[in-house]
Amino acid sequence: MNIKKYIKKAFKKKKVKSTAKKIIKPAPVANKKISIKNKLDEIISTLEFTQKKPNLTVIILAITGAEFSARTTGSISNNKNHDVEFLFITNKAKLDKKKLNTLQKKTPNSRIIDITSSTTVSEAINIGFASAKSDYVTFFCENDVFDKEFCKTVTNHISNDHFDILLTNQLKNSELNRFLNNEPSSKDFSDAFFYGSVIAKKAWADLATSTSQPKLDHWKFILGFNANSLKEKKIIKTNKELSYTTGNEPNPTLRCLAGYFSDIQKISSLIHQNKIDKDQTLASIYKFIRLILKSDPPMLNKRLLACMTAIFIADLHSCYGEYDFENLKEKTSDVLNFGQGLKSEEAYKIMTELLPHYTHFDSYDLGVIETRYLEDLREDFLPRLREKYKTVYLTKPQYYGYHWFNCLVMRAQIKDTKLILATNSIHKFISGGKPVFQLWHGLGLMKKVLDLKTKEFPQKYAVCSSKECQGEMSRIFQIPPTSVFPCGTAQTDKLFNTEKAKRVKADIRGKYNIPKNKKIVFFAPTFRAGTPHYYDIGFSVESLSQQLENSPYLIIAKKHHVFKHIMNKTGQDTCNFYTSNNKQFIVDDELSFFDLLMASDIFITDYSSSIFYAVLRNIPVVFYTPDLEKYLSGDNGLLIDFKKEVPGPVIEEKSESKLIEGITESYQYVDTDKYLNFKKKHVGSCDGNASSRIIEKVQEIIKTREHFDSIQN
Template identity: 25%
Template sequence: MAEEYIEKADNFIKYRDRYSNERIFKAIQNIPKQNKVKKFLRDDPLALKVFARYRRSKYYFPTMKLFYKFLSHFGKTNDRQIVFESGVGKRYEDSPRMIYEKMIDNKEDYDYIWIMNNNAPLKVNPHTKIIKRLSPSYYKYLATSKYWVNNQNFPTYLTKPKQTQYLQTWHGTPLKKMQHDQEQIEGRDEGYLARVTHAKNQWSALVSPSPYATQAFRSAFQYNGPVLELGYPRNDVFYTPHIDEKRESIRRKLNIAEDKKVIFYAPTFRDNQKKGKKFTMKNKINFRIFERRLGEDYVLLIREHVVVASKLNIPEEFRHNIINVSKYPDVQELMIASDMLVTDYSSVMFDYANTNKPMYFYCYDLDEYDDMRGFYFDLEEQAPGPIVKNTSNLFRAIAKGHQYWDNYGEKYQVFQNRFAPLDGPDRAEKVYKAFFKR
């Protein structure tokens, strides 16, 4: 078959090998044992309806809190059981994923519980269970597991059992000030600081990618516990073998032509943009200007922050080269697939420094954001790329890409050395062994 047709066929074929039977067999082994209560609820429409109504009632969470408290005090702890959660159960990604997958690869003898609210793919393992966040099983496994691993926080109203060890991987190197370092806190209620401080007090160890991050974490969280300053496990992916093949595979999955350059736009959320209790985000990219200036040679991937509830609307006429990747399961894969990053104040910039690819900073509200949130360093002075404040200037800067390294090469190197000095291959293994094997 000609190469071009093989590539087209690959869009419909996930595996070109002879191991389908093995994968199916492992998947069958991974089916959880039938739970009689769940079977009853599933098979009885009335019971299902009653439970759904109870789940939405004001009594559900108080009951779950009592259930959790009882189990954490009197339930039996499973010393081989680990609960993993990432992005409040919305995504299978980040450092918890890399730690989990490395432990699976190394055949570590544990029972793994993944908190997932969707059907995102998991590495096949017969000792892994997938549990819905905030379900009764969620509280059960949190109460009876020896280990917790999270990149954010479990519900702040929970206190971990005394025997439980909690590895907090966090979700990025900080640029914007956090928690106790903020002079004023927008978009949060009065009890926010007390809640996150209680959550921080549950941590047994915190992962850090650099001395800079460690200092910021200790200050922002008022955290004095153990820090595993070993680099970010989530960035292992940039140092894996066959990275070029992986890049091609991801781009095929997104239906991106080989001759297109890919811009990855990943903004953070705004504390002062909320509707009720949920964060919203207004799109500040002018699609028409992108189409006119760069549309012929580029594809634009846009990923909203995980806490943003509003949906990005891309008109039909632009969808041939502007793609909403907010639900794509792994942000690191999007970085691999891209040729450049556009961000604002997101910690994605520090991870992206591992790729050695250009970065552009679309900071249309720089002064307002700085006044509202504050920064740990002067972004305008240290950014390893141009800072622009409107769409026209952004795409003009990208079009002049050949000048990027002449203008920002030295700054890029300084940025890497300060903010990602410890990232490299096998950080996940170093972190999990430092935590679980101590």
């Protein structure tokens, strides 16, 4: 029987007469029939509610012992919407039972659940979700006001939308937030969910099981909830403002940061579409960051802010030129102003968690990372690699103040790559656990290289310049010898391009008006850490230059690439290398190492592995090593019997005349067995086709890893 017909029939038969007398008071109007009918409809509506599921459950956490305010009780008891259920979760021992029972009786469609005094807020919230009759839940406290507009907004969305989370700003002054923030165990938890959030029970259950953390107040859970990091979740926001600016000033809560993370993806999209001015937008974001940091938030929140911002900056990479993008990273790091705070496992883990949930990035198959000013792969190898794979190319500076923030940015830029190719050591904060294929910038076996800290700089594969180098490279990178491929190095291929060498040589001779009777001597010493000048030639450049004037030689010198990084950091060049007055000794830091090497007739160095590039060109080599004994006893040392094995004169005196004598003498060594054996031992696999072999290895590695991943899945 229909419940409405049953009630009317029962009323006519006086079966509910006693109940009716209790409910129906004397009518204030003349027509008693109308009054009785209205009360009857109210009873029917109430009983109907008990037979169906409410649209919304309002859980009131009355567990502080505080009295309900008149505003709260009035707003609840005046609610006439029977699609709303009220659930009081309380510790009756702390409250006046009589007052609570009275409030419950005045509140339509309400129940009371009693909990113990030891129950935490998080536990009480879970109890509320388990007890709610409806599919959607929101939370109030003893001093919150149940706003009719809030109710209307929510019920409209419930009727018209299937959502998981509804975020409104109706409760931004919520007493519940103020109360929860006083309970340390649930402070982060409160930051996440309130300010008028409505949560679907199913979404809550999914989110609660999506994190390996047992506590629901873990930051991953919070960001997942608010930032829509679970991609299948549907989140509706009723406020038109950006999430992280709902108050007069931003605050450092996780709720605020989650909104920021959600909004920067939209902002980036608008910048890429040229719909908003990027400079003005960045100025606003910097203002927001400064306001957040002004409140001195916990380090976790600072790291979250930095990681989110790093991801955003990385996404703007294609909107800037290379130089401007470096300035952008440095400026942003300065705004964050806690660089060393990012040197932590926690920051690394935060990036790992956040990156999969930032969906705006372009994806790449490969990432290629080189040290800035040592960009050997950019010109020849990179275009060939891009013929087969979508590749992002990045350069990494040295000796700079924004290192740790830059690590985060680079980590974001290679987020989807299958493999990273690098010519220098790559910290795990950049690689993020992705396999690194090391195309090391050095050749042969000259200087000892300290074993890399594999936990911090993990490598998976490497190439080397000859079979004889395979064992040493295996030791350095601490990977199996079978993972070190004696393919030769891609950087050397360009040295076999004779046509290009002719063009480069003509260009450089023309640039400096070098007479035909003068041979170009290329001088490239290695870096000296811990000395005031980083390199000290040991005599007067002007004196050497005067002696060169009447010789068949002109020297072009190039400082080690580290000098540029030092200049960028300090603004000072303390190296005593400079171009002489008569231009017989020229310092050129603009031309590349390879261009100068291809243009040169003779090569001078000390202990640098650049010597192996020179012998590939079969040109005379000179070793200017006045600090040989000191270098041999230093931290690195050498892997070879230097004086016995090197195929050229060794100059141990700081003397201009001795150096010139060595240059003249160097021709005697070329094409000797000593020269050829030295070349075969150290660069025997470098024949101009190393790039092809390396790309084949890349294909094998990716194919193998894809097969392994398919088995795992």
